[in-house]
Amino acid sequence: MRIKLKFEENEKKFIDRVNELSGENVYSCYQCGNCSSGCPFVFEMDILPNQIIRLVQMGREEELIGSKALFLCASCFTCQSRCPKGINIANVAEAVRHLIEPKGKDYFGPQEIPAELADELPQQALVAVYRKFSK
Amino acid sequence: MGNKKTKLHYYPGCTLKEKTTNLDDTTYAVMDLLGYELIEPENWTCCGAEFPLTEEKIVGLAAPVRILRQVKLEGGNKVFTVCSFCFNVLKRANEAMVTDPLKHKRINAFLKDDITIDRVTGDKTTGFPEYNGDVSVLHLLEFIRDEVGYEKIRALIKRDLGKVKVVPYYGCRLLRPKGKIGIDKPDDPSIFEEFLENIGCEVIDFPFKQECCGSYLSLSMPDAASEASYNVLRSAKLNGADVLALSCPLCYYNLDRRQDRIKEKFPEFHEMPVLFFTQLLAWALGVDEEILGLDQHFCDPRSVLGIDKSGVEI
Ligand code: SF4
Numbered sequence: 504m505r506i507k508l509k510f511e512e513n514e515k516k517f518i519d520r521v522n523e524l525s526g527e528n529v530y531s532c533y534q535c536g537n538c539s540s541g542c543p544f545v546f547e548m549d550i551l552p553n554q555i556i557r558l559v560q561m562g563r564e565e566e567l568i569g570s571k572a573l574f575l576c577a578s579c580f581t582c583q584s585r586c587p588k589g590i591n592i593a594n595v596a597e598a599v600r601h602l603i604e605p606k607g608k609d610y611f612g613p614q615e616i617p618a619e620l621a622d623e624l625p626q627q628a629l630v631a632v633y634r635k636f637s638k
Numbered sequence: 639m640g641n642k643k644t645k646l647h648y649y650p651g652c653t654l655k656e657k658t659t660n661l662d663d664t665t666y667a668v669m670d671l672l673g674y675e676l677i678e679p680e681n682w683t684c685c686g687a688e689f690p691l692t693e694e695k696i697v698g699l700a701a702p703v704r705i706l707r708q709v710k711l712e713g714g715n716k717v718f719t720v721c722s723f724c725f726n727v728l729k730r731a732n733e734a735m736v737t738d739p740l741k742h743k744r745i746n747a748f749l750k751d752d753i754t755i756d757r758v759t760g761d762k763t764t765g766f767p768e769y770n771g772d773v774s775v776l777h778l779l780e781f782i783r784d785e786v787g788y789e790k791i792r793a794l795i796k797r798d799l800g801k802v803k804v805v806p807y808y809g810c811r812l813l814r815p816k817g818k819i820g821i822d823k824p825d826d827p828s829i830f831e832e833f834l835e836n837i838g839c840e841v842i843d844f845p846f847k848q849e850c851c852g853s854y855l856s857l858s859m860p861d862a863a864s865e866a867s868y869n870v871l872r873s874a875k876l877n878g879a880d881v882l883a884l885s886c887p888l889c890y891y892n893l894d895r896r897q898d899r900i901k902e903k904f905p906e907f908h909e910m911p912v913l914f915f916t917q918l919l920a921w922a923l924g925v926d927e928e929i930l931g932l933d934q935h936f937c938d939p940r941s942v943l944g945i946d947k948s949g950v951e952i
């Protein structure tokens with residue numbers, strides 16, 4: 504097996520942008536898995552929280568595109584409170600979503616709300632979900 | 639002395655004026671009994687619900703900083719909230735104005751040119767002063783612990799809640815991110831337990847008290863949210879609780895109003911009443927039942943408060 508020790512230009516740029524936007528340092532993660540063992544949504548995720556960090560560390564932008572896990576993060580910060588390196592995965596996920604979201608397209612916009620629910624939804628949930636998942 | 643009330647700034651947030659008026663009404667009722675007159679900052683808006691997590695989204699700080707600046711302009715040096723989301727956003731926005739010079743500069747530059755128009759005279763004001771993070775943001779649980787004191791609360795108790803077995807549910811936003819919120823230790827909190835004990839509840843511990851209820855995923859990933867909510871309520875029930883106490887309107891939506899959808903996904907699910915901490919406090923302090931807004935709940939909590947279906951105390 505060939506192991507590549509040097510990042511391509513675009514890979515390096517992706518890693519730098521994620522670090523810059525999120526204010527985190529993904530290189531400091533040593534893949535202990537504490538984050539994934541505490542995340543309340545792993546049962547639905549295609550890749551685990553520590554794997555999100557790993558893919559960013561390796562500059563693998565294409566493999567993050569279409570990942571459901573990025574949209575299952577509820578910013579509950581359980582991972583952040585348990586990470587021995589203090590990494591905030593919710594910040595990293597938000598930065599990655601920003602970089603890979605199809606330009607000008609909402610992941611979850613007002614049109615997705617079923618009409619019969621419109622009356623019962625709390626305002627804060629609507630504001631929060633649009634802040635997270637739409638442009 | 640006498641009946642003079644202490645004025646205190648209160649930021650309710652949008653959900654409390656619409657979907658969870660029970661939380662707002664009981665807050666007013668208990669604070670009145672504790673001797674406070676609440677002032678809502680003039681022209682308050684939504685706080686934005688989410689603290690922006692990336693530099694790209696920092697314009698989301700404009701709304702919470704504007705609210706805090708208004709408290710300051712009205713002569714306040716502290717503001718309290720009961721909604722955990724509002725608390726989290728306001729507290730973090732305030733902290734950012736103290737510790738992050740770039741955010742301070744960018745947000746103040748943006749807000750300086752706000753214009754307010756006097757409703758009576760039509761006069762316009764602009765050129766607002768910088769906001770430097772000098773209003774302290776408190777959650778009501780903190781305010782009660784640190785400023786009112788449990789002793790005062792105990793002296794005012796009118797109804798005995800003794801038989802009620804309650805689990806405190808913190809959820810995410812009262813405790814995390816670690817190091818940014820500081821209402822209590824994120825891994826081993828006790829403020830909610832102390833509050834409940836002091837108002838006369840029997841407190842039950844349970845392992846899901848700091849777990850997420852599903853949050854805003856109940857809109858975008860409803861199935862995943864139902865499972866998270868189910869885990870919380872099931873654990874509360876298994877540990878012998880009669881009722882789950884909380885402080886967040888979104889937790890209330892997920893853990894009470896969506897119990898029908900939890901039941902659809904998990905047919906073995908047993909209903910479980912939830913109450914806001916202010917409802918429990920209001921009841922203990924002798925507030926009338928109508929103020930508690932119990933008819934807004936999906937799962938009727940009357941029996942845990944010792945009220946029969948027709949509203950008579952038993
Ligand atoms: S807990 Fe922190 S160091 Fe451990 S795998 Fe997760 S992000 Fe990496």
Ligand code: SF4
Pocket residue numbers: 538541542543544552575576577578579580581582583592593
């Ligand atoms: S912040 Fe996101 S990734 Fe971290 S534990 Fe919570 S849901 Fe999982």
